[in-house]
Amino acid sequence: MSALSSPRRARGRLAVVAAGLVAGALALAGCSSSDDGGSSSPTGGTASSAGAGATDSFPVTVQSALGTATIKSEPKRVVTWGWSSQDAVLALGVVPVAMPKNTYGGNADGVLPWDADAIKELGGTTPQLLSGGDTGQVPFEEIVKAKPDVILAPYSGLTQDDYDTLSKIAPVVAYPDKPWATSWQDQTTIIGKALGRSAQAEELVTKTNDQVTALGAKYPVLQGKTFVYAAANEADKLSIYRATDPRVQLLTQLGMVVSPSVKALDTKPDDSYFFQVSYENLSKIDTDVLVAYFGDQKAADAFVKDPLVAAMPSVKSGAFAPIVGESFVMASSAPTVLSIPWMLNQYVPKLAAAADKVK
Amino acid sequence: MPAVPSTTVPPGSAPGGAPSSTSAGLGSRRRRLVLGVVACTVVLLVAALLSLMVGSHALSPSAVLGALRHYDPHDEASLIVVDKRLPRTLVGVLAGLALGLAGTVMQGLTRNPLADPGLLGVNAGAALAVVLAIAVAGVSSTAGYVPFAFVGAAVASVVVYTVGSLGREGATPVKLALAGAAVSAALTSLVTAVVLTSNDALDQLRFWQVGALAGRGFDVVWEVLPPIAVGAVVALGLGRSLNGLALGDDVARALGQRVGLVRAASAVAVVLLCGAATAAAGPIAFVGLVVPHAARRLVGHDYRWILAFSALLAPSLLLLCDVVGRVVAYPGELEVGIVTAVVGAPLFIALVRRGGAAGL
DSSP: OHHHHHHHHHHHHHHHHHHHHHHHHHHHHHTOOOOGGGTSOTTOOOOOOSSOOOOSOSOEEEEETTEEEEEOSOOSSEEEOSSSHHHHHHHTTOOOSEEEOOOSSOOTTSOOHHHHHHHHHHTOOOOEEESOTTTOOOOHHHHHHTOOSEEEOSSSOOOHHHHHHHHTTSOEEOOSSSTTOOOHHHHHHHHHHHTTOHHHHHHHHHHHHHHHHHHHHHOGGGTTOEEEEEEOOSTTEEEEEOTTSHHHHHHHHTTOEEOHHHHHHOSOTTSSSEEEEEGGGGGGOOOSEEEEEESSHHHHHHHHHSHHHHTSHHHHHTOEEEEESHHHHHHHHSOOTTHHHHHHHHHHHHHHHHHHTOO | OOOOOOSSSOTTSOTTOOOTTSHHHHHHHHHHHHHHHHHHHHHHHHHHHHHHHOSSSOOOHHHHHHHHHSOOTTOHHHIIIIIIIHHHHHHHHHHHHHHHHHHHHHHHHHTOTTOOGGGGSHHHHHHHHHHHHHHHHOOOSHHHHHHHHHHHHHHHHHHHHHHHHOSTTOSOHHHHHHHHHHHHHHHHHHHHHHHHHOHHHHHHHHHHTTOOOTTOOHHHHHHHHHHHHHHHHHHHHTHHHHHHHTTOHHHHHHTTOOHHHHHHHHHHHHHHHHHHHHHHHOOOOSHHHHHHHHHHHHHOSOHHHHHHHHHHHHHHHHHHHHHHHHHTTTTSOOOHHHHHHHHHHHHHHHHHHTTTTSOO
């Protein structure tokens, strides 16, 4: 009997250990912390208008691809969704009450550096930070908690369902045409209209445009050079951004030209803001300068080590302008009236150095 | 005086008169199976050849052969064929072989025609290990994930097997399946927890989870070759034992089989094979499920032959799916995990509807 019971006891001990492991796993899973939506106060932003307040008359209607928003009076509690909208709101002197948490490129709280600077300048407090920015899932309950007067999402990927649900909370301003394809100038103008500050918005756009053009003029080597703006997220594949993407538009504003070879590779030009090219087809890309972003230098180094990438003429000659570092990447990927001044002085010399190497 | 009745010719019938139970019939069956193995080997060779010749960038056969014969680092064809397609093909062969054998063993071990090798928690364990590697250890290369994924798969399988073995009867098929499902669910929620807190993990996991052969170099080949080789040897040796197990545990024991040992050996083989395949290429659906089914339809219920055919057909399927993925999405590529799902699902439904799932 004892010979039979000791394996059973051993199994019994194993049972406790294994059950503990599984229970621990299940408990850990059950204890996943709720999002940070509840931490900052819902009254995080005050509509302190540095400079002029709203100059337009209300009500204002703003059209978008998903519907029309009627804003009856000057919004005091502004919620933004998608990328970069908070930049234009802050630049117009309004601190949002809620905006997406930017873990990529943001500081420890999840606020982008130029946004944090602007909030400090306006004397406001950090807004409620919305979760779901990474996955695109709209956090409806958090937005309800923020009690918005208007929801601004002109540079986002809202679906019609999202739009309809959000419209029950507050008027929603979505993208004018296609998701993720709104230029920063259009974003600023649309947001300016929604906040009743159209004149201010126009001034901001002109000022920033002039900054960009001036910097482009300072580096004549950039004029007319062809470029390809790419990302290496997936193994052996290059994502190439189309001309509708704000990243690409910023470079064309500096005087560069999208490489025609890339247009030839593009089989569905009216599709979304990027398309993928297998590494096997890299030789079909004929460009002066290759621009790509990386989270850190390690990723950039690994990229150029690949034999097919290293064989690209732009990489061989050094006409390769990697954008490295999360905040920097975010600033150049989502250029706005705030992020452009923040990064342009670092960014353009790097581009010019790469353009110099073009044979 | 009548001839001494032989075991091969039914007594009373003239020698040469041949109902199908004669040795001539048995011999011809064996011959057919051997021919089948040869045919499957040819299919595999053709698939491997296609994997070298066909890709997103069209290369002429002479360019491919030239690149294989003489590697020129300045020639684009050499870079594509030798640096990309060749290791990709090798990983495809190894991963396919591993998935086919693991799927067969798994279905024999659990006596369940729906047993995917991932049932032992391999996929969830590998995913958790990969995500932790990214979030905690900062690993970012495909080859770097391999050891983590393998260890994760192994640990998860050990937990599942241990939990499934609790109780008097040991690791019965039902208990293994239940334990596997529960542990997979728990580990998957842990994966989500890590992914929600780490940008890098989310960013890289979403690509790894699709299952792809692209971007796997020779380093991955060397990393997964030892466990797959060992696992394959163990799996191929288990054919006879799995035949016994298929009769039911009691009958198998009565026939003198050591059921516990066979189960353990099968689990080890599945962990080595499926763990290595998932570590190399990410979780790939359907190959381990469909191929043993198809093999069973072709060769009957003898596990020795099912294992042999699965070992040859699975890599062929995987490589052919990979080739399809390379050409349908020009100038990009579709990951092989997507193609196997699209191809495998209707194939599986067709196989099951033709009544092939009955009887293990």
